[in-house]
Amino acid sequence: xxxxAAAAGHRFEVVRDAIDVAELLREAxxxxxxxxxxxxxxxxxxxxGAQVEHIDYxxxxxxxxxxxxxxxxxxxxxxxxxxxxxxxxxxxxxxxEISLAVVVASPHRADALLACQELVEGLKARxxxxxxxxxxxGGAYVAGRADAGPxx
Amino acid sequence: xxxxAAAAGHRFEVVRDAIDVAELLREAxxxxxxxxxxxxxxxxxxxxGAQVEHIDYxxxxxxxxxxxxxxxxxxxxxxxxxxxxxxxxxxxxxxxEISLAVVVASPHRADALLACQELVEGLKARxxxxxxxxxxxGGAYVAGRADAGPxx
Amino acid sequence: MNVTVxxxxxxRVAAGRSELRLPLPEAATVRTAAEHLERELGERxxxxxxxxxxxxxxxxxxxxxxxxxxxxxxxVSGG
Amino acid sequence: MNVTVxxxxxxRVAAGRSELRLPLPEAATVRTAAEHLERELGERxxxxxxxxxxxxxxxxxxxxxxxxxxxxxxxVSGG
Numbered sequence: 001x002x003x004x005a006a007a008a009g010h011r012f013e014v015v016r017d018a019i020d021v022a023e024l025l026r027e028a029x030x031x032x033x034x035x036x037x038x039x040x041x042x043x044x045x046x047x048x049g050a051q052v053e054h055i056d057y058x059x060x061x062x063x064x065x066x067x068x069x070x071x072x073x074x075x076x077x078x079x080x081x082x083x084x085x086x087x088x089x090x091x092x093x094x095x096x097e098i099s100l101a102v103v104v105a106s107p108h109r110a111d112a113l114l115a116c117q118e119l120v121e122g123l124k125a126r127x128x129x130x131x132x133x134x135x136x137x138g139g140a141y142v143a144g145r146a147d148a149g150p151x152x
Numbered sequence: 153x154x155x156x157a158a159a160a161g162h163r164f165e166v167v168r169d170a171i172d173v174a175e176l177l178r179e180a181x182x183x184x185x186x187x188x189x190x191x192x193x194x195x196x197x198x199x200x201g202a203q204v205e206h207i208d209y210x211x212x213x214x215x216x217x218x219x220x221x222x223x224x225x226x227x228x229x230x231x232x233x234x235x236x237x238x239x240x241x242x243x244x245x246x247x248x249e250i251s252l253a254v255v256v257a258s259p260h261r262a263d264a265l266l267a268c269q270e271l272v273e274g275l276k277a278r279x280x281x282x283x284x285x286x287x288x289x290g291g292a293y294v295a296g297r298a299d300a301g302p303x304x
Numbered sequence: 305m306n307v308t309v310x311x312x313x314x315x316r317v318a319a320g321r322s323e324l325r326l327p328l329p330e331a332a333t334v335r336t337a338a339e340h341l342e343r344e345l346g347e348r349x350x351x352x353x354x355x356x357x358x359x360x361x362x363x364x365x366x367x368x369x370x371x372x373x374x375x376x377x378x379x380v381s382g383g
Numbered sequence: 384m385n386v387t388v389x390x391x392x393x394x395r396v397a398a399g400r401s402e403l404r405l406p407l408p409e410a411a412t413v414r415t416a417a418e419h420l421e422r423e424l425g426e427r428x429x430x431x432x433x434x435x436x437x438x439x440x441x442x443x444x445x446x447x448x449x450x451x452x453x454x455x456x457x458x459v460s461g462g
Contacts, residue, residue: 021174029194029248031194031197031247032196035191035192035194036192037190037191037268038190038192039188039190039261039265040181041462042181042188043183044184044186045183045184058391060389060391060438062438063435063438066438066439088461088462100461100462107196109272112191113191113268113272117269120261120265123461124261124460124461124462125459128391128435128454128461129459129461131460141392143458144459145460146431146433146459148433149434149442150433150443151430151432152431152432152433152434152443152455210316211382212375212377216382218360240383251383252382261462272383275383276383277380278382279380279382280375280380280382281380281383282313282378282380282381294381296379297379297381298352298353298380300361301354301355301356301361301362301363303351303352303353304338304350304352304354304355304364304376
């Protein structure tokens with residue numbers, strides 16, 4: 001976790017249990033911040049027409065936290081971000097369960113909304129996470145993206 | 153409230169009591185929707201350098217609900233929005249209290265994030281709401297915007 | 305014809321009321337209503353306000369009908 | 384020198400392990416490590432993977448040092 005991000009009371013976490021969204025929103029609430037933008041990603045079913053039984057999320061945890069902090073520093077640059085909370089869950093998740101929570105508080109609504117959007121896009125492209133999706137027809141790794149760095 | 157919006161289980165409300173954000177997030181949660189984007193606006197203090205004691209929110213309630221529904225129809229056009237919940241509070245609010253909650257659920261993260269952002273911008277420009285802000289130096293109406301229609 | 309006028313924020317405060325009944329000539333528009341209202345209020349206070357007819361933003365040339373609800377809206381600041 | 388190699392997802396499954404120690408010649412780069420690893424695994428499985436060195440995305444030409452942690456990352460799908 002980088003200095004500025006840690007100092008600001010940001011939170012970059014990888015967890016195995018249910019994400020407590022209410023607690024995140026409480027942490028992002030203060031009179032100085034008039035705007036809180038958030039994104040919750042969850043396991044979707046049906047997906048591409050097929051029922052999903054569960055998804056096993058695998059991640060490179062230390063690098064996930066490092067990427068969250070780097071991304072928050074990039075996205076926060078030139079913006080007035082009061083607090084930035086990012087939590088990603090790993091392990092076995094059922095449809096409807098939350099895998100990713102991003103919460104951004106700012107004095108300004110545009111800063112909160114745009115930072116949240118850029119964080120979500122950046123996390124999707126850069127977090128070292130892999131999904132093994134299991135449905136009626138068996139399981140397979142979800143096709144991923146290789147935008148974050150050159151490939152071999 | 154327009155037909156399509158009402159049919160989809162959307163919610164467009166004007167309330168006088170505290171907004172229950174946890175309940176809104178529950179309503180926006182379903183396995184078919186993998187993405188929930190939300191925005192919470194609250195009374196900010198300090199504002200423009202001065203401590204805020206409270207804000208009295210006044211609104212044209214029937215038109216607020218009508219504008220929420222029209223805006224949701226516009227923003228939802230061409231997008232796959234599972235559910236769209238908009239609640240605005242009126243009356244006397246203290247710093248940190250939530251005045252506006254916008255929650256959008258969609259199968260697709262871009263639809264949820266962009267719809268949420270467009271709804272917030274549209275609501276700020278179009279909702280017939282006025283704020284009388286009271287601080288140490290007394291009270292005054294907050295300067296508003298006249299973008300939504302021609303002026304006299 | 306008669307329309308119902310709604311006033312908000314500083315317009316409401318200046319008028320000392322939030323609602324009034326306004327008699328108008330036939331074929332009146334929003335602009336006609338504004339002129340009559342300013343005469344009624346004794347001041348040119350409506351400049352810069354937007355107008356809604358029956359809960360929808362309207363223009364100065366919007367035609368009015370008996371029973372319409374005409375709201376005069378100072379610049380808004382929702383959220 | 385020696386580096387620690389981390390494998391994930393289908394690379395991990397194919398290798399039957401998530402971590403291994405890889406001896407490399409001096410002045411090795413990420414590309415050197417990939418070549419040695421493919422020899423070790425007996426297949427050209429790394430094509431299309433990204434690489435991180437010490438928890439940061441790297442390029443094939445990134446130079447390695449003793450003790451570095453080199454992670455081979457199949458296309459990612461976080462969130």
